[in-house]
Amino acid sequence: MNISNRIMDMKFSEIRKLIPFANEAKEKGIKVYHLNIGQPDVETPEEFFKAVNNYKGKTLKYENSQGIMDLIETIVKYYKGIDIDFDKEDIYITNGASEGILFSLMTICDYGDEIIVPEPYYTNYNNIATLAGVNIKSFRTYREDGFHLKSKEDIVSIIGKNTKAILISNPGNPTGVVYSKEEVRLLADIAKEHNLYILADEVYREFIYDGLEYTSFMSMKDILDRVILIDSISKRYSACGARIGMIASKNKEVSHQFLKLCQSRLSVSTLDQVGATNLINVPKEYFTKVNKEYEKRRNILFEGLMSIPGISCEKPSGAFYIIVKLPVKESEHFAKWLLTDFTYHNKTVMITPAAGFYATNGLGKDEVRLSYCINSDDLKEALIILNKGLEEYNKIF
Ligand SMILES: Cc1ncc(COP(=O)(O)O)c(C=O)c1O
Incomplete structure (x- = not known):
């Protein structure tokens, strides 16, 4: 049966591509920190x-x-x-x-x-x-x-x-x-x-x-x-x-x-x-509180990233995302490896390869998008795991 050109021209979500690997990791009892999602963890008012x-x-x-x-x-x-x-x-x-x-x-x-x-x-x-x-x-x-x-x-x-x-x-x-x-x-x-x-x-x-x-x-x-x-x-x-x-x-x-x-x-x-x-x-203070929380997380994530060797990024001023250049050739391979082949104290992190955000072929291959929609303690833990992951990955590849 025919499948339309229109649907064939559409792509499955790049952001969601790694979800099955994250699910498999979770099924094995591994804790996965999600630095990949744009879903705020803050309670709906x-x-x-x-x-x-x-x-x-x-x-x-x-x-x-x-x-x-x-x-x-x-x-x-x-x-x-x-x-x-x-x-x-x-x-x-x-x-x-x-x-x-x-x-x-x-x-x-x-x-x-x-x-x-x-x-x-x-x-x-x-x-x-x-x-x-x-x-x-x-x-x-x-x-x-x-x-x-x-x-x-x-x-x-x-x-x-x-x-x-x-x-x-x-x-x-x-x-x-x-x-x-x-x-x-x-x-x-x-x-x-x-x-x-x-x-x-x-x-x-x-x-x-x-x-x-x-x-x-x-x-x-x-x-x-x-x-x-x-x-x-x-x-x-x-x-x-x-x-x-x-x-x-x-x-x-x-x-x-x-x-x-x-x-x-x-x-x-x-x-x-x-x-x-x-x-x-919803009282105005809701926004002040939420904003403060995200700014705190942004600072934790940015400062943590800056202390990891080989990483470069600029401090973002809004939303809850950051594009980060990693010391790896293929961030997609690294992101998958983190879910399939790596744990630190039975934990790992999920990150989003950035290539999917670029229209130009070849751009963003060594970059990832990280979000800071998880709480500060989890963010700190995720940063430690990311650092360890990079160390180990670069020893292997
Ligand atoms: C820039 C931007 N626009 C639009 C949307 C979609 O928002 P909605 O949930 O209202 O469809 C998103 C969701 O992540 C987004 O990041």
């Missing part, structure tokens, strides 16, 4: 569960395709609190930011159109773009620069006649980069000069360290008709399983079209939307 438990409906009916109005109203309020002005009709609830990215691409691109993305980037962008029939072109950013934008020329040089948008995650996954106001301005100018949209993936907006100021693309008032904001409660409220995201645009022509896509999948889960609606009542 109780406000979410309270609202779900208090749900009085007797039937789980289809909700509005746009999303439950109470939820949209709370989102408008949330944005008001950070000086972003949206009307209710600008906002569409999606099944996570993931569906929001797909809907954005389908709304602004035709088959064969292109978007440009800084490399390395969140690997799921590839499959989502393939689903939408869109090609990704990437411009490089470098570990040595902390993955900040290199130059306007680099970016502009890959814009072609079919380029429709710049897709950018700020703060960045997998890099942890937080773009400065000047960088956001630069991309806004490029978008204006080349008639492009900005698909602003700001799902990590709250995860900013070192007292840095965060600049949303929504603060660039002269390009608001070009910005599609992609957002989610997954990371903000440690609610990845709720699958509540959203897309929003001040460009009414664009946002109105989102409705067709939302209608095509009828609606988003009622109970998840009900829970998400009550997240507006």
Whole structure:
């Protein structure tokens, strides 16, 4: 039977490729520290569960395709609190930011159109773009620069006649980069000069360290008709399983079209939307506390890494990821070996080879992406194991 070219063009997740080996290790009784995941270990605020438990409906009916109005109203309020002005009709609830990215691409691109993305980037962008029939072109950013934008020329040089948008995650996954106001301005100018949209993936907006100021693309008032904001409660409220995201645009022509896509999948889960609606009542201190915790973990991980011989990386300022160059030739081989052939006191670590985050063949082969979604004590232990693993691996290979 036929299998479509579209599905054959899609790839299985690079990030999840090593999971069977981790599972085998666990079955053997080995403790695996997960430095590979972007799933926060922080508890989802109780406000979410309270609202779900208090749900009085007797039937789980289809909700509005746009999303439950109470939820949209709370989102408008949330944005008001950070000086972003949206009307209710600008906002569409999606099944996570993931569906929001797909809907954005389908709304602004035709088959064969292109978007440009800084490399390395969140690997799921590839499959989502393939689903939408869109090609990704990437411009490089470098570990040595902390993955900040290199130059306007680099970016502009890959814009072609079919380029429709710049897709950018700020703060960045997998890099942890937080773009400065000047960088956001630069991309806004490029978008204006080349008639492009900005698909602003700001799902990590709250995860900013070192007292840095965060600049949303929504603060660039002269390009608001070009910005599609992609957002989610997954990371903000440690609610990845709720699958509540959203897309929003001040460009009414664009946002109105989102409705067709939302209608095509009828609606988003009622109970998840009900829970998400009550997240507006999470006290501000929640973010301060969570942020402090991640900043502490970032410091532990970064300092620990710096003390391991042969490792190089820059201190990231946001999200909860870091790209690290290891003293190995093939980080994928090393990552697998850690799970299949190595233990230290019956423990090991799981890391993500970084090559999957690069579009250019050959890049990232000696790099890994580490996340700091595990607690400080586990992080310290994981660093010891990683160090031991590198020592032993380099004796063998
Ligand atoms: C940059 C980025 N965008 C979007 C997503 C997807 O988020 P959601 O869980 O809301 O679909 C992720 C998830 O890791 C991400 O890292």
